[in-house]
Amino acid sequence: MTWAAGDDRTMSIAIIGGTGDEGFGLALRLAKAGEDVMIGSRAAERGHAAAERGAEILGLGSGAGTRGSLGGTSNEEAAAGSDVVFVTVPYAGQADIYRSIKEALRPDAIVCDTTTPLATAVGRPAWQVVTPWEGSAAEQAKALLPKQTRLVSGFQTVSGHLLQDLERDMQGDVLLCGADAEAKSAIGSLAEKIHHLRWVDAGPLSMARIVEPLTAVLVSVNRSYGIKVAGISLTGRDRWGTP
């Protein structure tokens, strides 16, 4: 069954690499918003441990509740069981991760890639980037995924630190790139379930070439101003979302 914008049915969500800052923060915020989230990790037991830690932070009971749920397993199993799959892994491991989950993905899955090709992948600073052969990490993901996978790129400007700090409201906008407008709206609707988060349609997948490196600018800004939560917001309209 394909999820469509405006659909009220809850989507099952996997966070691949959900033990990292961005992935774990996203899992916390989405589960807090009432979603059912499965944290994937290379080792199932680490996924499980992260889910237990998250459930404790959120005060989730073991049964189903009104506040969503958190589970943990391997990346492959998480991918296989989900309508929406966030991939939140460092660039150095991105290709391997896609190779490992692509057989498991549902044919109609929506994949949201959050990777930035930070130069840390090659032992250089996080305020520098490298250029993937395809132009962006998102386009590299596209090259590795089955043709029918509905790919969206986003969340590169959303602070993993802030996502995990549940006492603070989110700030800034999620910039989404991709060819599939409905898939962007689906990911955008999930973003909007996180209090104070908005989303902006930044254009086709190739725009990720410009959006992804913003992570490096935000790392630079964080360093200069001694903060950890710099983000980006669009100005020029009061409301964004589906154009």
Added chain:
Amino acid sequence: MTWAAGDDRTMSIAIIGGTGDEGFGLALRLAKAGEDVMIGSRAAERGHAAAERGAEILGLGSGAGTRGSLGGTSNEEAAAGSDVVFVTVPYAGQADIYRSIKEALRPDAIVCDTTTPLATAVGRPAWQVVTPWEGSAAEQAKALLPKQTRLVSGFQTVSGHLLQDLERDMQGDVLLCGADAEAKSAIGSLAEKIHHLRWVDAGPLSMARIVEPLTAVLVSVNRSYGIKVAGISLTGRDRWGTP
């Protein structure tokens, strides 16, 4: 005499390519804020005509007033007479313009390059960019300028349309890149004289590789949402400016 941050003395300002949307808008806003601005153009008479048009829009008298002044001349003369030189020309003409003004620039001039290497330079859309050999238009400018010129890159995310619409408040932030912290603060102070405009230190000049292409994202966003004034604002701090 070198201008320093915190200096109350008014700086003389040149806008090279000041007849274009971004340059003319910047000239209007800075003159409105009380600055003395010289609009440069390839042909002195066009610079002069733009200044007359601007003075009429602003209701500036022919004499000196409290609301700044607007003059017009050739790019070379404007550059020769100014402490601060904004270069607001399309990428296709950027190299030629720098070659034409570099002899004229004062040794201690602060140059603020606002160029984005939009693909329009090669007959492709404004929501795409080309990559300059040096990495960014700002670094190309550095390669063409005398070594001692104090170069700052900025204003690529500030809508030329909004700058010219004096009835509306500005929105968004000016992201400044460059090696010279004091020069960034000087340009930042000028930006702040424009009501509602803030500035953020985005790091060294090489960060312009990431900041410049944001113009193309904003062009894409403008098209998608049917607006002309999309901009970028940083979140994570209430105040920015000098770090």
